[in-house]
Amino acid sequence: MNFETYPFEKLSALLENIEPNKDFEPSALTIGEPQFATPLFIQNALKDSSDLLRKYPASAGIPELKEAMINFVSKRFNVKLSKDEIIPTFGTREVLFNFPQFALFDKQNPVMAFTNPFYQIYEGAAIASRAEVIHLDLNSENNFKAILSDDELKRCDLVILNYPNNPTSAKMHIDELALWVKKALEFDFILVNDECYSEIFFDENDKPVSLLEASIKAGNSEFKNVLVMNSISKRSSAPGLRSGFIAGDKHILEEYMKYRTYVGCASPVPLQNAAAVAWNDEVHVQEFRKIYKENFEIAKEILGIQTPQATFYIWLKVEDELEFTKELYKQKNIKVLPGSFLGRNGAGKGYVRIALVENAQKTKEVLKRLKDFIDG
Structure with missing residues (x-):
């Protein structure tokens, strides 16, 4: 590679x-x-759980962490997820790297698209997946919004958006994201939004929306072909906790969970306990x-x-x-x-x-x- x-x-x-x-x-x-x-109540939760280092962590995550993540999505985006629609991950970097490899493995000539400029792990995942790359070029002319022609979308197997966007700080509105959901269904590609900056915003009346919300608005309440990833790193000043999740299409996640049992990226139980406390708190x-x-x-x-x-x-x-x-x-x-x-x-x-x-x-x-x- x-x-x-x-x-x-x-x-x-x-x-x-x-x-x-x-x-x-x-x-x-x-x-x-x-x-x-990192706030003291999160640090204390980690310290108080240190005796659990004696336990192997389960790949699926402890129930308390998954429940905290489900509660976060419910409170923040008003989206009710079932337990089979979310998987705790070791931050978002690892899932952004290995999910494309899982998703594209059976494709003979895989095609992956992602926003450009970008978080470089997207490109690394494409290289590891032997995927052809289509760049979604972001510039001042398109207001740093992801746009792709239908002819290009027909070729895609996986598209990664990143809104709110790193590095441009651009945001996409729910109608714009809903259109992407409709295209994912029409052309049958997996659509991912990397939402790790969703909680760093400055107008309570104009919060960044989730692709999950847009999926429901587009009439896709089962999140077919739709996934989001999010992380605790930015929102809680806790990048060292390595706590993230992937959520959405339960049929994709069911198979991906089998794959994850072989990857060996389960978070230590004390970190999961501390992360659960953090995900549950908004103050x-x-x-x-x-x-x-x-x-x-x-x-x-x-x-x-x-x-x-x-x-x-x-x-x-x-x-x-x-x-x-x-x-x-x-x-x-x-x-x-x-x-x-x-x-x-x-x-x-x-x-x-x-x-x-x-x-x-x-x-x-x-x-x-x-x-x-x-x-x-």
């Missing part, structure tokens, strides 16, 4: 021979990892949203940008993303991620991704530095 170098490795190579300005404290705005302590998530909202208010004041509808990313348009990244690091000791490292065939060119995952004080200081650099 010939995998592409990961974006962060490309960034290290780009900046390798550059000496940053030592007058400033190093600031990395590159990785989407919340820089806040701490609301507190994190307040922090991210404040960060974007600071960004709006300093950089003059509009607050995105979701995620904690700024998708900043620049003239030359590689030169911008190198000079910013050299002059201000700030690291950002060139958009072209996240895309193919020119997608992401002319943009940098900035992750606002620090507290307000640090965010204000580094964005002022960034503004000084932009103003020259």
